[in-house]
Amino acid sequence: MDKNIIGIDIGGTKCAVILGVYGNEIHILDRISFLTQTEKGPDYTLTRIIETIEEIVHKHELKMKDIFSIGISCGGPLDSDKGVILSPPNLPGWDNIEIVDILKKRFGVPVKIQNDANACALVEWKFGAARGYSNVVFLTFGTGMGAGMILNGQLYNGTSDMAGEIGHVRLAEYGPVGYAKTGSFEGFCSGGGIAQLARMKVLEKIQAGEEVSFCNDIKELNNINAKMVFDAAKEGDKLAIEICDITGAHLGKGLSIIIDIINPEIIVIGSIFVRAKDLLWPKAVEVIEKETLWTSSRVCKVVPAGLGEQIGDYAALGVASIV
Structure with missing residues (x-):
């Protein structure tokens, strides 16, 4: 009933x-x-x-x-x-x-x-893209970057309920700030982080006297958001494509860490990945192929959230x- x-x-x-x-x-x-x-x-x-x-x-x-x-x-x-x-x-x-x-x-x-990450992991495992799998990682990839994990068919919370704070992991010495840390996974792979990265790149172009299709002048810098970057990339803007490639490469770095440490069957990614997979995945998979153990990456699928937006x-x- x-x-x-x-x-x-x-x-x-x-x-x-x-x-x-x-x-x-x-x-x-x-x-x-x-x-x-x-x-x-x-x-x-x-x-x-x-x-x-x-x-x-x-x-x-x-x-x-x-x-x-x-x-x-x-x-x-x-x-x-x-x-x-x-x-x-x-x-x-x-x-x-x-x-x-x-x-x-x-x-x-x-x-x-x-x-929220654990909740998303549970619902994708029970009703979405991860149904039928025993070892699942869900990544939020929205306002922030966090992970929820189903390991051996059970939700894993960690000792102090803090498992899965993957957004706090530093991927580069310099870069956008996320989770109060420069160059973190959340810095590179979140809505706010992508906007930060775009502002850095756009400022360089404007100061060099070059035009940017999605930002006319410095006064508009703070209006830049991830959606604007993705829309411009879909229209073929070279700078927007470069920003997407940087984001995709760091997504690949973060996924490689997860694949090598957790050895999941499937990684489900929500929010931004659902909308922009085609722009981010080519660079991400290049990095995964270089960085991961083949015996782990070959058994791991990476897919957008089955339950969508x-x-x-x-x-x-x-x-x-x-x-």
Whole structure:
């Protein structure tokens, strides 16, 4: 029998409450999102989450007794066993927020939390591109770069719930900053990191008196984002293609580390990779072929997220499905 479940996706920019049904598959019934407005603090957002849960349940003529469970997907660090959000860098002021207890007391249903990378790994493993595999790595590759890992058929959290912080690994001495570290995997392979890299390269061109198709002058530097770079690359812009090649090469470096250390069957990559695989993969695979042990790389597939752009919604529902 299908069960009604609720997912909560908490991000630094936006939050979403998702109503779904869970049986052999997960289906999204409805979704309501709102701006997180981190400057207003966690109490404001928690109130909005509670109000939105009540709104979506009422909208579908349900009652909380009809809801099987609630799942929360949120960036770390957090303590998934105790249900506490510790201090995510994208949620300033969210220190030791006992969100699971708060929602349990309010709604009287089981509540579970996982960091967003783990949540995505779980849902891709159960319902997406990694279904049927035992050793899986999921990479977020969006606002940040983090990994969720299914090892020997079980989610791996690590000793202090911090496994998978691959974005913190330094890939180069110099480069874009990500996870507060210059030249990190997150610096090269995240939306903000790609924008930083593009600004560096564009500034060099403008100072040399050269034109750039996606930035007319220095005043527009801060407007550059990853999407602009990808759009320009698709139109054949040489600088944009160079930026994509640099990003792809460092993606290959990061993947090579994962392949050699974890020896997974499949690596699933979300967000930016779903949209820009064709621009990034050629350089990435060149590096993988050079850097990895052949016995490990030959048994590892690298694919975009099977659940596509909605993976964040499915991830939150996926956490609810394992309560």
